Amino acid sequence: xxxxxxxxxxxxxxxxxxxxxxxxxxxxxxxxxxxxxxxxxxxxxxxxxxxxxxxxxxxxxxxxxxxxxxxxxxxxxxxxxxxxxxxxxxxxxxxxxxxxxxxxxxxxxxxxxxxxxxxxxxxxxxxxxxxxxxxxxxxxxxxxxxxxxxxxxxxxxxxxxxxxxxxxxxxxxxxxxxxxxxxxxxxxxxxxxxxxxxxxxxxxxxxxxxxxxxxxxx
Amino acid sequence: xxxxxxxxxxxxxxxxxxxxxxxxxxxxxxxxxxxxxxxxxxxxxxxxxxxxxxxxxxxxxxxxxxxxxxxxxxxxxxxxxxxxxxxxxxxxxxxxxxxxxxxxxxxxxxxxxxxxxxxxxxxxxxxxxxxxxxxxxxxxxxxxxxxxxxxxxxxxxxxxxxxxxxxxxxxxxxxxxxxxxxxxxxxxxxxxxxxxxxxxxxxxxxxxxxxxxxxxxxxxxxxxxxxxxxxxxxxxxxxxxxxxxxxxxxxxxxxxx
Numbered sequence: 001x002x003x004x005x006x007x008x009x010x011x012x013x014x015x016x017x018x019x020x021x022x023x024x025x026x027x028x029x030x031x032x033x034x035x036x037x038x039x040x041x042x043x044x045x046x047x048x049x050x051x052x053x054x055x056x057x058x059x060x061x062x063x064x065x066x067x068x069x070x071x072x073x074x075x076x077x078x079x080x081x082x083x084x085x086x087x088x089x090x091x092x093x094x095x096x097x098x099x100x101x102x103x104x105x106x107x108x109x110x111x112x113x114x115x116x117x118x119x120x121x122x123x124x125x126x127x128x129x130x131x132x133x134x135x136x137x138x139x140x141x142x143x144x145x146x147x148x149x150x151x152x153x154x155x156x157x158x159x160x161x162x163x164x165x166x167x168x169x170x171x172x173x174x175x176x177x178x179x180x181x182x183x184x185x186x187x188x189x190x191x192x193x194x195x196x197x198x199x200x201x202x203x204x205x206x207x208x209x210x211x212x213x214x215x216x217x218x
Numbered sequence: 219x220x221x222x223x224x225x226x227x228x229x230x231x232x233x234x235x236x237x238x239x240x241x242x243x244x245x246x247x248x249x250x251x252x253x254x255x256x257x258x259x260x261x262x263x264x265x266x267x268x269x270x271x272x273x274x275x276x277x278x279x280x281x282x283x284x285x286x287x288x289x290x291x292x293x294x295x296x297x298x299x300x301x302x303x304x305x306x307x308x309x310x311x312x313x314x315x316x317x318x319x320x321x322x323x324x325x326x327x328x329x330x331x332x333x334x335x336x337x338x339x340x341x342x343x344x345x346x347x348x349x350x351x352x353x354x355x356x357x358x359x360x361x362x363x364x365x366x367x368x369x370x371x372x373x374x375x376x377x378x379x380x381x382x383x384x385x386x387x388x389x390x391x392x393x394x395x396x397x398x399x400x401x402x403x404x405x406x407x408x409x410x411x412x413x414x415x416x417x418x419x420x421x422x423x424x425x426x427x428x429x430x431x432x433x434x435x436x437x438x439x440x441x442x443x444x445x446x447x448x449x450x451x452x453x454x455x456x457x458x459x460x461x462x463x464x465x466x467x468x469x470x471x472x473x474x475x
Contacts, residue, residue, distance in 0.1 A: 084389035087430030095290025183452035
């Protein structure tokens with residue numbers, strides 16, 4: 001088996017890169033959430049941050065990198081799903097020796113991932129490739145949030161989308177470390193706890209803006 | 219106890235199987251699950267029917283021959299036990315018990331509840347051994363290693379290769395089995411010589427057999443009769459990643475033989 005096949009195409013290689021892309025995407029989400037929460041600091045702060053982010057010289061490069069990261073993560077997810085589907089055989093009766101929500105989340109990563117992908121497509125079209133309202137000659141991203149979430153239906157869909165993302169992360173974050181070979185009697189339980197905490201923070205954090213707009217609009 | 223059994227009957231590898239219901243009237247709660255199946259077979263033989271084929275050997279929970287999916291749980295409802303050590307007192311009078319063989323593409327059904335687990339043998343052949351001169355067994359405590367390492371190696375070596383991990387995994391992944399087999403040698407001095415080749419070859423063999431990929435569900439750990447832990451899978455990852463990255467293709471090829 002060649003080096004390339006061992007490192008990228010073996011079962012463990014695929015899991016490894018799934019873990020790498022997963023952790024990096026979690027870092028992006030952490031950054032994205034932090035930027036989002038500046039929304040609550042007011043119009044100037046939020047629009048100022050948006051403007052300064054747009055001034056980053058290597059922005060196109062970062063965007064391409066991010067797109068590649070998502071692409072690889074999604075591609076691996078689909079490949080692994082079909083790998084696994086062809087490996088298993090159906091039982092007449094399904095039982096489990098585990099329980100709890102974590103098991104449900106871990107067994108349904110492909111579906112929570114698929115919903116997140118649909119959500120992402122709509123989200124990017126709505127927030128990235130859309131007309132941004134202007135305020136004093138500057139792009140008013142703060143106002144864009146109000147404009148977008150004035151549609152109750154879209155706001156609810158957005159909240160549902162981030163809730164599903166939270167479920168995906170609740171398993172994914174700690175699972176990624178396992179796929180990178182990390183397992184420790186002290187740190188692994190901590191990572192599991194962190195994973196659950198991160199899911200709650202991501203879910204509540206991203207949903208806070210549409211909820212705020214919904215309440216304020218009402 | 220009166221029990222209704224729904225047993226998977228399949229007359230051959232290529233045949234279509236189905237669940238057949240049998241009623242047993244006087245099952246003793248002290249019987250083991252396999253003794254209960256022996257009783258069922260006695261009834262079937264007296265009736266002139268084909269007995270149910272199922273695998274067993276030691277009936278002490280140490281050989282890894284028996285393995286049944288009982289109501290969708292590998293080795294039944296009790297943790298850390300094999301089917302032969304599962305007693306009927308874990309079931310109630312009037313229960314319906316669905317009994318199926320291990321199901322995975324890597325474990326084709328031979329007949330009824332018996333599956334072909336030679337995929338595991340081929341994985342072991344690929345690297346689950348140490349090449350040392352045979353002779354007298356050295357005293358366990360004569361090897362100068364940390365007790366912690368000896369304990370971890372022993373925990374991994376407790377794997378009996380029954381296949382419950384594959385059977386219970388939603389992805390039919392054999393990584394707990396292979397992880398245990400790689401770990402037991404990686405932790406000991408005797409395993410160092412072939413360490414790189416073992417990781418590369420056993421994982422390659424596992425992939426060839428068409429087992430799935432671990433997604434950290436941990437169903438395997440929960441159904442393992444020997445309580446092998448997931449940490450063995452992570453150790454296998456580390457072994458394989460190190461072996462894959464560290465060695466230039468030519469060296470790895472040479473190491474892998």
